[in-house]
Amino acid sequence: MAYKAKIRVTLRPSILDVQGKAAQHALANLGYSSVESVRIGKYMEATINESSADDAGRVCTEICQKLLSNPVMEDFTFELEPVN
Amino acid sequence: MADVTVGIVVFPGSNCDHDTEYAVASFPGVRPVMLWHNDHDLQGSDAIILPGGFSFGDYLRCGSIARFSPIMREVIEFARKGRPVLGICNGFQVLVESGLLEGALIRNTGKKFICREATIKVANNGTLFTDGYRNDEVLRMPVAHGEGNYIASPETIESLEEHGQVVFRYTDAEGRATEDANFNGSLGNIAGIVNRNGNVLGLMPHPERASEKLLGSEDGRRLFESMFRHVTGT
Numbered sequence: 001m002a003y004k005a006k007i008r009v010t011l012r013p014s015i016l017d018v019q020g021k022a023a024q025h026a027l028a029n030l031g032y033s034s035v036e037s038v039r040i041g042k043y044m045e046a047t048i049n050e051s052s053a054d055d056a057g058r059v060c061t062e063i064c065q066k067l068l069s070n071p072v073m074e075d076f077t078f079e080l081e082p083v084n
Numbered sequence: 085m086a087d088v089t090v091g092i093v094v095f096p097g098s099n100c101d102h103d104t105e106y107a108v109a110s111f112p113g114v115r116p117v118m119l120w121h122n123d124h125d126l127q128g129s130d131a132i133i134l135p136g137g138f139s140f141g142d143y144l145r146c147g148s149i150a151r152f153s154p155i156m157r158e159v160i161e162f163a164r165k166g167r168p169v170l171g172i173c174n175g176f177q178v179l180v181e182s183g184l185l186e187g188a189l190i191r192n193t194g195k196k197f198i199c200r201e202a203t204i205k206v207a208n209n210g211t212l213f214t215d216g217y218r219n220d221e222v223l224r225m226p227v228a229h230g231e232g233n234y235i236a237s238p239e240t241i242e243s244l245e246e247h248g249q250v251v252f253r254y255t256d257a258e259g260r261a262t263e264d265a266n267f268n269g270s271l272g273n274i275a276g277i278v279n280r281n282g283n284v285l286g287l288m289p290h291p292e293r294a295s296e297k298l299l300g301s302e303d304g305r306r307l308f309e310s311m312f313r314h315v316t317g318t
Contacts, residue, residue, distance in 0.1 A: 011190075015235065016269070018195045055297055067152065070181065072188040073235060 002083040003048045003056035009069045009076045010041035044068060047083060056080055086115045088312050090127030093159065095150045098291060100172065101137035107292035107308065108133070116310055120185045121153035123298075130315040131168040132159055134175030136228070136290060144187065146231045147177030157183060168212060168221055168311050169284045173229055176286030185279055185286045186244065187236030193269030197230040197260070201300070202289055203265065204275045205255040208248040211278050212314040213285045217304035222259045223252075223303035225289035227268075232288040234270035234277075241271055252276035 011017050017039050024038040046063070050056040056079055064076040090108050094101045101118065109118040117127045121139075126132065139150035150156070156178075161168045161185050171179040179185040192198055201224055206217040217223070237242070244250050252275040254263045261273040268288070276287030291304025 015190065016193060018191045018193060022195060064175055067148060068144070070148065071189055072180075072237075 001049070001051055001056075003050065003053060003080045004083050005046045005048055005056065005060045005078050005080050007044040007046060007060070007064060007068060007076060007078040008041055009040065009044070009064070009074050012073055012075055015073050048080075053080055053082070086128050088315050089128050090114060090116050091119045091126050091311075092116055092156055093119045093121060093132065093133045093153075095137065095139035095153060095178075097139045097141055098135050098137035098174070100174075100290065102132055103290075104172070106134045106304055107304070108293065109296040111308065111312060119155055121150065121155050122157055124158055126155075126158050126162060129132075129162075131170070131311055134159070134169070134171040134173060134178050135292075136173030136233055138297075139174055142231075144258065145179040145181065147174060147179075150178045151181040152173075152309045158185060163279075163284050166281055166283050168263050168314060170213065170286075170311060171286040172290055172292065173227075173232075173288055176288055178230065179284060179286040181257050184284050185277055186240050187234055187277070189231050189288070190233045190235055191231050191265070192229070192233050194267070195214050197228070198210075198232070198267055199228040200226070200267075202227045202267070202275070203257050203259075204252045204289055205259045205261065207252065208278075209250060210250045211251055211282045212286065213278070214251050215306055220259055222255060222257065223294075224301040225291055225304055226288050226293040226301075229268070231286055232268040232270065234268075234272075234274040234288075236271065237272055244277055245272070245282060249280065249282075250274055251278055251285065251301040252289070 020038040069076040105116040164214035253273040295305035
C-alpha cells in the first residue's frame with residue numbers, strides 16, 4: 001500500500017525568518033498594509049510504501065526527525081493519504 | 085614537524101577543498117589526502133578537515149545531506165574517539181547537522197551573502213586548535229557565507245559559555261564584541277565553537293584563506309599549526 005505524505009516544515013516561532021520578513025516588506029510596498037507578517041516554510045510530498053497507515057506514519061515521523069527537518073530550528077507536521 | 089596525514093573530505097559542491105589542501109601542504113611534514121564523500125576509508129588520517137563550499141548545493145538545509153554521506157560514519161566515529169576534526173564554513177554547518185556540535189546555522193540576519201574580511205577574537209586559547217593564540221587576540225580572516233547566523237537554545241548557549249566552548253567571536257578591530265561587528269546576527273557574536281571534549285571545532289571564518297602573507301593575513305596558520313602539533317604530541 002502506498003501513502004502520500006504531505007509534509008510541512010516551518011521555522012520555530014522563536015527563529016527570525018529573514019525571507020518571510022523580506023516578503024512581508026514587499027507586500028507592504030504593494031499596499032497590503034494589513035499583512036502583518038509572513039513566515040516561509042517548506043512543503044514536501046513523499047510517497048511511502050508501507051502496509052498500514054500506522055507504519056507509513058512511523059516512517060514519515062522518522063524521516064522528518066532525521067533529515068527533512070532540523071529540530072534545533074524547525075517544527076514539522078504531516079498528513080497521510082492512501083494512494084491507489 | 086613529524087609526519088602528519090590530514091584527511092580533507094570532498095563532498096559534491098565543496099569548493100574550498102583545494103585551498104585547504106594548499107594551506108595544509110605548506111607545513112613541513114604534513115601530507116593532505118583528499119577523502120571522497122562516498123568512501124569509507126580515512127586513509128590513516130591523523131586529523132580530519134571538512135572544508136567550505138556548498139555541499140549538495142545547500143539543498144534542504146546547508147550541510148544536511150552531506151551529514152549522511154558514507155564517509156561521515158567514519159568521521160563521526162573518529163571524532164567520538166577524541167581525535168581532531170575541524171569544520172570550516174560549510175564544514176561547520178555539516179558538523180552541527182551531524183550533531184557533533186550543538187546549535188544550528190541559519191540565514192544571516194541581513195539576508196545577504198557576506199563575503200569580506202572579518203575580525204574575530206580568540207575567546208578560549210585552551211583548546212588543541214587555539215593554543216597557538218593568546219586569549220583576546222584579534223585575528224583577521226575572510227568570511228563568505230549566507231547562512232552563518234549561529235543559534236541555539238538559551239540553555240545550550242549558557243552551557244557553551246560555561247564550559248569555554250565558544251572559542252571565536254566576531255569583534256571590531258579592537259576586540260570589542262559589538263553589534264556592528266556581528267555582521268551575520270549570531271547569538272553572542274559566536275564565530276566558532278568546540279564540542280565539550282574540545283576535539284571538534286567548527287568556525288565560519290576561513291583560516292585556510294588567511295594562511296600566507298600574499299593573501300593579506302597569516303592569522304589562520306597557527307590554528308592549523310596547533311592542530312598538527314597536538315597530533316604529533318610536540
